[in-house]
Amino acid sequence: MTTDIRPAVTVRRARTSDVPAIQALVEPLVQRRILLGKDAVVFYEAVQEFRVAEDADGRLVGCGALHVFWEDLGEVRTLAVHDDFRGRGVGRILVDRLEQDALELGLSRLFCLTFEVPFFERQGYTASPLSLVDPEVYAELVRSPDEGVAEFLDLARVKPNTLGNTRMLKHLR
Numbered sequence: 007m008t009t010d011i012r013p014a015v016t017v018r019r020a021r022t023s024d025v026p027a028i029q030a031l032v033e034p035l036v037q038r039r040i041l042l043g044k045d046a047v048v049f050y051e052a053v054q055e056f057r058v059a060e061d062a063d064g065r066l067v068g069c070g071a072l073h074v075f076w077e078d079l080g081e082v083r084t085l086a087v088h089d090d091f092r093g094r095g096v097g098r099i100l101v102d103r104l105e106q107d108a109l110e111l112g113l114s115r116l117f118c119l120t121f122e123v124p125f126f127e128r129q130g131y132t133a134s135p136l137s138l139v140d141p142e143v144y145a146e147l148v149r150s151p152d153e154g155v156a157e158f159l160d161l162a163r164v165k166p167n168t169l170g171n172t173r174m175l176k177h178l179r
């Protein structure tokens with residue numbers, strides 16, 4: 007059981023001014039090959055996908071993003087909680103918020119690629135087989151320049167990024 011620290015931590019939409027703090031949170035995880043490294047410009051371009059968790063002093067203690075793949079399908083990505091705040095329910099409230107965002111956008115399935123299998127199982131995700139889209143949608147997705155889409159499709163060029171990760175899926179409705 008985690009200790010629920012709401013309302014000391016609140017989740018809100020990210021602002022452009024959060025990008026340096028998001029990068030600082032993510033960078034050690036990139037070094038450990040847990041998360042995919044991205045240039046600053048990619049974080050700014052994706053800022054509308056991000057939710058951040060902040061403590062009562064306004065310190066950014068967690069982040070997570072929702073990326074849309076297709077009409078029904080999206081991905082939870084770049085989920086990270088500061089070491090000092092782990093195990094206190096922050097990851098869960100971030101994922102809850104991203105799932106609400108997904109529902110508002112009309113998505114019904116969320117994918118993630120992760121080493122944190124027990125955490126995502128607690129949120130209702132299950133390990134899933136490779137092919138999660140039909141061949142017609144695959145043929146469209148393969149045109150995307152996004153690295154996460156390439157990982158979802160398990161393309162050869164991104165295999166080094168995905169080694170040891172588990173592919174997981176949740177049906178939202």
Ligand SMILES: CC(=O)SCCNC(=O)CCNC(=O)[C@H](O)C(C)(C)COP(=O)(O)OP(=O)(O)OC[C@H]1O[C@@H](n2cnc3c(N)ncnc32)[C@H](O)[C@@H]1OP(=O)(O)O
Pocket residue numbers: 007008035040041082083084085086087088091092093094095096097098099118119120121122124125128
């Ligand atoms: C899709 C992606 O972005 S994959 C990358 C995921 N991120 C990372 O791996 C970065 C490093 N890890 C982290 O930042 C954090 O550990 C996170 C985001 C995975 C989890 O965040 P936390 O705030 O620590 O998790 P939180 O406290 O909300 O835990 C929620 C539940 O999951 C459980 N849980 C969390 N981590 C684990 C674990 N490693 N093993 C078992 N259970 C776990 C908790 O016990 C809790 O259970 P409860 O519902 O019974 O209370």
